[in-house]
Every structure is written in C-alpha cells, then in structure tokens.
Amino acid sequence: MTTMKKTFLLLSAAVVLAVVSPIAFGADNWTPGIEYRAGDTALYNDTLYVCLQYHTAQAAWTPEITAALWNAVPVEADASGIYYWIPRAGYAAGDLADYEGGIYHALVPHASLPGWEPPAVPALWQYLYQADEGTVPTIHSPLAGERFVAGEPVVLTVNTGDSFPQPVWHSSLNGQLGTGNNLAIDWLSTGTHLITVTAGDVQAVVTVRVYPDLWKLYQAEPSPAEIARIESDFTLVWVDSTALNESWSDYENDGFDQTSTAPTKFAAYAKLDALRHQRFSRPLPMAEGRDAYIYLKHVVHTLYLTLEGGYNYGGGSTITLTRGFSVWDLRSSADPTVPFPDFVLAFYHSPLYLLFHEGRHSEPGDPGHLYIDGQQFDPYLENGSGHAWAALYLMWVYKYGLSDPAVIKQDARVIATSLLTSRFPRPVTHSDPEIQAIIDELLAP
Numbered sequence: 220m221t222t223m224k225k226t227f228l229l230l231s232a233a234v235v236l237a238v239v240s241p242i243a244f245g246a247d248n249w250t251p252g253i254e255y256r257a258g259d260t261a262l263y264n265d266t267l268y269v270c271l272q273y274h275t276a277q278a279a280w281t282p283e284i285t286a287a288l289w290n291a292v293p294v295e296a297d298a299s300g301i302y303y304w305i306p307r308a309g310y311a312a313g314d315l316a317d318y319e320g321g322i323y324h325a326l327v328p329h330a331s332l333p334g335w336e337p338p339a340v341p342a343l344w345q346y347l348y349q350a351d352e353g354t355v356p357t358i359h360s361p362l363a364g365e366r367f368v369a370g371e372p373v374v375l376t377v378n379t380g381d382s383f384p385q386p387v388w389h390s391s392l393n394g395q396l397g398t399g400n401n402l403a404i405d406w407l408s409t410g411t412h413l414i415t416v417t418a419g420d421v422q423a424v425v426t427v428r429v430y431p432d433l434w435k436l437y438q439a440e441p442s443p444a445e446i447a448r449i450e451s452d453f454t455l456v457w458v459d460s461t462a463l464n465e466s467w468s469d470y471e472n473d474g475f476d477q478t479s480t481a482p483t484k485f486a487a488y489a490k491l492d493a494l495r496h497q498r499f500s501r502p503l504p505m506a507e508g509r510d511a512y513i514y515l516k517h518v519v520h521t522l523y524l525t526l527e528g529g530y531n532y533g534g535g536s537t538i539t540l541t542r543g544f545s546v547w548d549l550r551s552s553a554d555p556t557v558p559f560p561d562f563v564l565a566f567y568h569s570p571l572y573l574l575f576h577e578g579r580h581s582e583p584g585d586p587g588h589l590y591i592d593g594q595q596f597d598p599y600l601e602n603g604s605g606h607a608w609a610a611l612y613l614m615w616v617y618k619y620g621l622s623d624p625a626v627i628k629q630d631a632r633v634i635a636t637s638l639l640t641s642r643f644p645r646p647v648t649h650s651d652p653e654i655q656a657i658i659d660e661l662l663a664p
C-alpha cells in the first residue's frame with residue numbers, strides 16, 4: 220500500500236530528529252556565571268536539567284536545589300522517537316511529542332511549562348496528527364460531524380507536511396470542491412457529506428452535515444467536536460439547584476432527546492451553536508461588525524448554567540442562565556414539577572435574545588435599566604441597555620436573518636414588537652432610518 224511508504228518515511232525522519240536532539244545528548248556542564256534562558260539545558264552530576272527562567276547561574280544555586288530555575292529532564296522517547304509532552308521539560312526544535320494522543324512538532328527549543336500544553340501554544344508546537352491516525356494529513360476544519368446551514372461558508376483546512384503535494388478536496392455529494400491547504404466554499408448542498416482531502420497518495424476524511432435552515436440544524440445532535448469547541452470558547456459552569464434539590468449529575472447519562480422535558484447540557488450547547496451559525500445580511504448594530512457568536516465571546520467569558528428557575532442576569536463578563544436555557548421546551552422552566560401534556564420544541568431565538576440582553580450588562584457603555592412605577596424600562600433603544608440589545612437582535616432575525624426560516628422570523632417579529640411596546644418609553648426612535656423604519660413597522664397600530 221502506498222500509504223505505508225509515507226508513514227515509514229515520516230517516522231524515520233522523527234527517529235533521526237530525536238537521536239540528534241541536542242537537548243538529549245549535547246548539553247554542556249552547568250557552570251556558575253553563565254546566563255541561562257528558559258529552555259537552555261545543562262548537565263549537572265550526570266543529570267540533564269532544563270532552565271525554567273532566565274537567570275545568571277551562581278555557585279550556591281545548583282540545579283538540584285533550585286526547582287524554580289531548573290528541572291531534571293526526562294528524555295524518554297518511544298520506539299518511533301516520539302517523546303511524551305510533560306511540563307518542565309526541555310524540547311529541541313524538531314522534537315516530536317505526544318500530548319493526549321496528538322502528535323506535535325516542536326517549532327523552537329523551549330522549556331515546557333504548565334499552561335503551555337501544545338494545543339495552547341501554536342507558536343511553540345505545530346499539531347501534526349493523532350497518534351492512532353498514523354501520518355494521514357489532519358483536517359482542522361471542518362470539525363468531525365460539524366453542522367452547517369446551506370449557504371454558510373465552510374472553511375476547509377488541512378495540515379500536511381511540506382513533502383505532500385497540493386491537497387485536493389472532494390465531497391461525496393458535490394464532487395470536487397477545490398485545492399489547497401485552506402479554502403472556503405459556500406455552496407455545499409444539503410445532506411451528509413463525506414469530505415475527502417487527498418495529498419499525493421494519502422487521504423483524510425471528515426463527515427459534515429448541511430441543513431436547509433438553522434431550525435433544522437438546531438434539531439440535529441451536535442457532534443462531540445462541536446461540543447468541545449463550545450467548551451473551549453466559553454467557561455461553562457454547571458450549577459446544581461439547591462431549591463429544587465437537583466444536580467447536573469442526575470442528568471449526565473441522558474442522551475440527545477429533544478422530546479424530553481428534563482434539563483440537558485445538549486440544549487445549552489445547541490443554543491450556543493445555533494448562534495454560531497446564525498447569519499445576517501446586515502451586520503448586527505451592537506456587535507461592531509462581529510458575528511453574533513463572536514460578539515458574545517467578546518463580551519462574555521463565563522456562562523453559569525443553573526438548574527434553578529428565577530431570573531437570568533449578566534455583568535462582569537459573566538451570564539447566569541436559568542433552567543430554561545438548558546431545556547428543550549421553555550415551559551418546563553416555570554415549574555419543573557408540573558408535567559405538561561403537549562411537548563413543543565421551543566425556538567432558539569428566544570433564549571438567544573437573553574444572551575444579548577445579559578451580555579449588554581458586561582459592556583462599558585451599558586446605561587442600565589430605568590424603573591418607572593415599578594416597571595423596568597430601557598431609557599432608549601439606540602445605545603440602550605439589555606432590552607435594547609434584545610430588541611435589536613430580534614429585529615435583525617426578523618428583517619435580516621439569512622439562516623432563519625420564515626416561522627422563526629415571524630416569531631422574532633412578534634417578540635421584538637412586544638419588547639418595543641413594553642420596555643421603552645414612547646416614542647421609540649433611532650437615528651438610522653432603516654432601523655427607524657423597522658420600529659415604525661412593528662409599532663404601527
């Protein structure tokens with residue numbers, strides 16, 4: 220098989236790199252008076268040490284008693300010459316290291332430190348492939364099982380070694396897609412595609428799912444890779460309920476079942492991922508040209524997902540979301556002990572407008588709410604507070620949504636009208652005539 224030849228060649232190169240690694244075999248004796256930088260190595264009492272921070276060596280600070288400055292280096296490599304990545308070790312440029320099953324290529328000599336795991340420091344480590352995938356080129360994008368809405372740009376990125384020729388992309392539904400290590404296409408047809416990238420005589424494959432609209436995408440189970448991406452984009456804190464005496468572990472083994480009334484992490488993931496795939500023909504006015512999801516990432520770092528009812532709130536780059544965000548049918552948020560006869564899968568735009576409302580409270584210009592006769596208002600729509608951001612988002616879904624089906628756009632119109640009617644003193648105005656036209660349309664008697 221021709222694939223085997225490539226595998227053999229790359230692994231041979233790895234063995235050579237490991238054997239000549241100066242860190243493993245070429246270090247000088249530790250010497251007082253020498254300036255050492257992080258990643259430098261030195262031999263002391265026949266033990267190899269790696270320097271953890273810049274300093275000038277002093278006779279009294281020998282490596283074995285200065286853990287803050289030096290760490291003994293394990294130089295064990297496996298049979299193919301691949302080291303394990305460990306913190307506080309020295310790696311030479313060209314070293315290969317295995318981190319959680321991913322094989323990485325050291326780009327510069329350095330000392331590894333906690334927090335500098337290879338996926339977190341692309342300046343130090345280049346990801347090559349999964350250990351169990353051999354040396355097949357690795358597709359970085361799309362993710363395995365990633366979902367898209369028809370018309371949405373799909374980025375195709377593959378990591379191939381220098382020795383590989385120009386990669387060629389192919390879809391089981393659309394035929395040839397293009398060539399190159401990085402390209403974007405927006406014309407994948409709906410359905411499940413097997414995407415193949417071929418570089419010389421090696422191949423990698425990934426499956427993607429393309430849906431006619433965002434509502435259909437929302438009803439499809441997120442793939443593990445998509446969930447992992449959400450988990451890396453936000454700090455998600457799953458908060459148990461004292462009032463209801465419930466914990467997330469009660470629901471941990473539930474699968475993806477959109478007819479269930481129980482809370483599920485899937486419901487929260489699905490809503491966040493819906494926002495990621497929601498596109499508008501005109502940029503959101505409050506996001507300064509950012510996509511909705513990127514905007515959210517920009518203003519919020521931590522999402523507390525609680526099993527409690529009550530109020531959502533935001534501020535200080537965090538949002539606390541009640542049980543309603545983590546159920547499929549919003550009615551189950553009111554009183555989880557009361558069963559309801561007809562299950563209705565709730566639309567995604569209603570919980571998503573909450574993210575804009577609460578996200579606004581973490582922005583510097585937030586004027587906050589007004590209270591008139593005990594009622595909560597926003598002082599104005601333009602540069603207003605949470606209700607303003609929520610209303611604008613819903614107006615955008617209604618007027619400019621590219622991925623939302625008509626039923627969602629009409630519902631967004633209804634909720635936007637309700638917010639404009641109930642949360643702002645009249646008249647509601649905006650200096651942008653196009654936005655004013657939407658306001659006038661929605662508030663027309």
Ligand SMILES: [Zn+2]
Nearest residue numbers: 576588605606
């Ligand atoms: Zn608010």
